[in-house]
Amino acid sequence: MSKTLAVRSLAAFAVCFGAWVAYTQNQPPAQPSKVNKLANDLYELEGDGGNVAVYLTDEGVIVVDDKFERNYNDIMADIKKLTDKPVKYVLNTHQHGDHTGGNEKMKANGVQVIVHRNARVNMVAGKQPGLPHVSFTDQAQVYLGGKEVDAYYNGRGHTNGDVVIYFPALRVLHTGDLFTTNGQGNVAPFIDYNGMGSAAEWTKTLDGVLKLDFDTVIPGHGPISKKADLQKYRDGFEKMQTGIRAMSRQGKGRDDVLKMLVADFGWAPSGLGTNSLDRVIAELK
Ligand SMILES: [Zn+2]
Structure with a gap:
């Protein structure tokens, strides 16, 4: 160096x-969440932290992600308004604290917490609280009250441990932070290189995700979307990869690449969004 x-x-x-x-x-x-109804038995809690999915069954509740620790009481209060059944399972889409912050309190209440193996390894390395009980590598199914929820791993992207959570009976998918819609439609991803994320592999991972049969998407952050929006994001991401590769080949430096990303893809001109830019350029060479 x-x-x-x-x-x-x-x-x-x-x-x-x-x-x-x-x-x-x-x-x-903690800010209270907006409670969005997707079906009689599926709700989404949107607002502070990552988006939470709440799936109701006669035998208990399956939750996807649990925001920050400070949101725990509000999450439980929102669920109580929907059902008198207890939360039985939490599936984490990945290890970040705005998606796993409630794990510790969930565990204290007897809830089983499940995550991808790589995400759990990252949590151990980061000395994060709320380590899940169960981890898996390719896919996992949770069955409760006659209903099914599936978790699929398709490769690296935002981190090396992102999974999507599929509700087959409802054709709904929770993508975690592999797809976010709070960036005004831009492709300004946060690639967590400390968490082994990858800008080069992200599109391939989304190709695997898009093979699933779903209509509605709960993104990691931002408003509920459709499958076509995820496809558009994936295609925009590829355009961004191609743009960076082309500029590298032309011998253009970091500043020129950044200008292009800010102008064409909505990247922040400074701050956390661009600190990983050197790694992105190096990875896409
Ligand atoms: Zn994240």
Whole structure:
């Protein structure tokens, strides 16, 4: 590593770390979620943290993701308004704290928590609380009250442990952060390189996801979408990969690539969205 690069990496780390400390020290109070009904037995809690899916059965509730720890009481209060049955399972789409923050309290209430093996390894490495009881590699099924929920792993993207959660009876899919819709329709993904994410493999992973038979998509963050929106996001992502590769071949530097990403794909001109840009360029060469 050259000295300039080392200094630059250190600066990027300082900005990143500073932002993280500021973030954790200035945690806003929990905001109540908007409760969206997708079916008589499937609801989505949208707002603070990642989107939560709540699937009701006669034998209990299956939950997908559980936001931050501060949202736990609100999540449970929302579920109580929908059913008197207890939460039995939580499936985490990946390890990030805005999707697994309620795990510890769920576990204390006897809930079984399930996650992809890589995501659990990442949680152990990051000394994260709320380690799930069960992990799997390719796919997992949860059966409760005569209903089924499937979890599928299709490869790396946002991290190396993202799974999508499928509700076959309802043709609904929860994508976790492999797809988010709070970026005004832009392709400005957060590639978590510490969590072994990959900009190069993301589209291949989405190709696997798109083979599933579904109509409605609950994204990791942002409003509920359709399968066509996920296809559009995947195609935009490929266009972005192609653009970065072409600029690299032309010998264009980081600043030019960043300008293109800001103008064409809605990337942030500074901040967390671009700290991984050097890694993205290196990966797509
Ligand atoms: Zn995430």
